[in-house]
Amino acid sequence: xxxITEVLAKAGGSSPVLVFQMAALAMLVSExxxxxxxxPSTTKYLEEGQTLNLSCLIKHQQNQSSQMEAHWYKKAKKQxxxxxxxxxESLHLSRSSDPKAKVTSxxxxxxxxxxxxxxxRYQCRAKIRNTVLTAVGHFIRVNVTGVSIVNTTERTxxxxxxxxxxxxxxxxxxxxxxxxxxxxIAYAKVILQKVQLSWxxxxxxxxxxxxxPIPGRAKPDCTE
Numbered sequence: 559x560x561x562i563t564e565v566l567a568k569a570g571g572s573s574p575v576l577v578f579q580m581a582a583l584a585m586l587v588s589e590x591x592x593x594x595x596x597x598p599s600t601t602k603y604l605e606e607g608q609t610l611n612l613s614c615l616i617k618h619q620q621n622q623s624s625q626m627e628a629h630w631y632k633k634a635k636k637q638x639x640x641x642x643x644x645x646x647e648s649l650h651l652s653r654s655s656d657p658k659a660k661v662t663s664x665x666x667x668x669x670x671x672x673x674x675x676x677x678x679r680y681q682c683r684a685k686i687r688n689t690v691l692t693a694v695g696h697f698i699r700v701n702v703t704g705v706s707i708v709n710t711t712e713r714t715x716x717x718x719x720x721x722x723x724x725x726x727x728x729x730x731x732x733x734x735x736x737x738x739x740x741x742x743i744a745y746a747k748v749i750l751q752k753v754q755l756s757w758x759x760x761x762x763x764x765x766x767x768x769x770x771p772i773p774g775r776a777k778p779d780c781t782e
Contacts, residue, residue, distance in 0.1 A: 593618050595616055595695040597696065600698055601700075605703055606674065606705055607672070609668065609669065611666070612630060613665070614682035616628055618684075623652075625686050625689070626651075626684060626686055629641050629683060631680070635678075646669060648665075649663065
């Protein structure tokens, strides 16, 4: 599509027949040559010190991979357009055994620890060397602001409250454990006393029965 637009723009002052012929030729060429950039237009808000990650998808033919160039560019107010080096960009090319297959590659831009000077409009561009094939993407607006003092204070107070909470819970758990152990010990003492009393009563009863007369035998009287 980009190729057709460029051809029509160059042939703007020519006759309608020539324009039609050039457009038809461009459509024929575009069937065998394709270059397209896909990513949404959006706005990113970052705080200083965060990492900026931008990614664009590039659709092309497999046989164009070795001739393709793709880069991110930035435009800012009162500044010239700037590009980025290999230390910030990484191009991941797709592979296919069919040289005419349509593949999708990706270009990643990563800027660590951004500051306010990184604010601006970012755009991905690609081209195939030694051809007229070029493609450009949407602008992505990046707005880098300073670290919010209010948010930092809120997070700090929240962290302190979270740190205090476990200590209170731990104290309650210890107190509850002491109460439970004391109750268990007291209950065990009561049970033990009952067992001892039952044992004593049983012994007294057996002793009393041993002194009672057996039917058919004469023994001293055994009164209750």
